[in-house]
Amino acid sequence: MVFNTSRLVGKTVLITGASSGIGAATAILFAKGGSNLILLARRADALKAVADAATEAHKASGVQGGGKIATVQLDVSDRAQVAGLWEKVPKDLRDVDVLVNNAGFVHGVERVGEINASDIESMFATNVFGLIAMTQLIVKDMKARNTGHIINIGSVAGREPYVGGSIYCATKHAVRAFTGSLMRELVDTQIRVSEIQPGMVETEFSVVRFRGDKSAADKVYEGITPLTGEDIAEEIVWVASRPPHVNLAEVFVLPTNQASPTLAHRGGKVNAK
Numbered sequence: 001m002v003f004n005t006s007r008l009v010g011k012t013v014l015i016t017g018a019s020s021g022i023g024a025a026t027a028i029l030f031a032k033g034g035s036n037l038i039l040l041a042r043r044a045d046a047l048k049a050v051a052d053a054a055t056e057a058h059k060a061s062g063v064q065g066g067g068k069i070a071t072v073q074l075d076v077s078d079r080a081q082v083a084g085l086w087e088k089v090p091k092d093l094r095d096v097d098v099l100v101n102n103a104g105f106v107h108g109v110e111r112v113g114e115i116n117a118s119d120i121e122s123m124f125a126t127n128v129f130g131l132i133a134m135t136q137l138i139v140k141d142m143k144a145r146n147t148g149h150i151i152n153i154g155s156v157a158g159r160e161p162y163v164g165g166s167i168y169c170a171t172k173h174a175v176r177a178f179t180g181s182l183m184r185e186l187v188d189t190q191i192r193v194s195e196i197q198p199g200m201v202e203t204e205f206s207v208v209r210f211r212g213d214k215s216a217a218d219k220v221y222e223g224i225t226p227l228t229g230e231d232i233a234e235e236i237v238w239v240a241s242r243p244p245h246v247n248l249a250e251v252f253v254l255p256t257n258q259a260s261p262t263l264a265h266r267g268g269k270v271n272a273k
């Protein structure tokens with residue numbers, strides 16, 4: 001562990017989209033810090049592999065406390081599945097201390113007028129409505145206990161739109177607006193609300209964007225050292241482990257050679273892409 005996470009020992013952390021990338025790395029880092037985990041995603045096998053890795057990481061850390069892990073196969077865009085979540089979570093893990101709303105994706109680079117209606121709907125259903133549904137479910141209980149931390153994964157795309165990303169950018173702008181309202185609504189409570197806004201992170205994200213075309217995905221990161229899921233996990237765990245009176249409201253984190261969604265220094269050239 002690169003920093004002190006003693007405040008996280010025994011806390012229960014729920015992570016959506018925990019089967020790969022940022023969510024998986026975050027699960028493993030919280031486990032190392034002695035937290036209990038509820039891990040959600042649609043792919044049960046991938047989720048189980050992350051849970052096993054988190055269990056190993058917890059054991060290897062030697063931290064006393066925490067280490068309980070529940071996995072739930074769940075699609076955050078399905079309201080009925082979200083509403084039925086607690087039936088699938090052991091009773092002793094139902095008081096969530098930290099909610100990491102991470103599940104999200106982008107499909108395609110089509111311009112407005114050419115975008116599939118189903119892609120528009122599914123991006124909003126997951127990135128926006130799913131995040132809101134999870135928050136609605138969990139914030140009620142956090143309010144009743146007057147404690148908790150909601151950490152939403154936004155994006156550089158939620159700060160600055162770009163060509164070919166209209167829907168994804170709109171979803172991440174919506175996440176930023178929702179997060180801002182939530183923080184203001186909860187100002188008279190002990191509940192913290194934060195947003196992490198990553199730039200380029202090499203995960204399955206671009207493979208999903210290009211519908212499985214790995215060579216198209218690899219081109220996104222050509223000539224630049226992108227962030228990793230582990231880099232973002234460090235930011236998330238850092239934000240969650242501050243003292244209770246400290247709320248890191250926004251963390252905007254970019255690769256050193258990226259300055260905006262479209263401004264990057266690649267292999268000796270600025271804006272080579």
Ligand SMILES: NC(=O)c1ccc[n+]([C@@H]2O[C@H](COP(=O)([O-])OP(=O)(O)OC[C@H]3O[C@@H](n4cnc5c(N)ncnc54)[C@H](OP(=O)(O)O)[C@@H]3O)[C@@H](O)[C@H]2O)c1
Nearest residue numbers: 017019020021022041042043075076103104201203204205
């Ligand atoms: N990578 C980047 O450059 C980047 C930059 C800024 C922000 N972000 C954001 O970071 C978050 C994580 O992305 P990532 O980079 O780690 O990509 P990733 O490796 O593709 O991971 C996305 C995760 O979301 C899950 N997911 C997708 N749709 C879901 C749904 N409907 N219900 C439940 N889980 C769902 C996926 O699991 P299943 O397929 O198993 O459901 C997977 O675990 C996303 O919100 C993304 O927008 C990424």
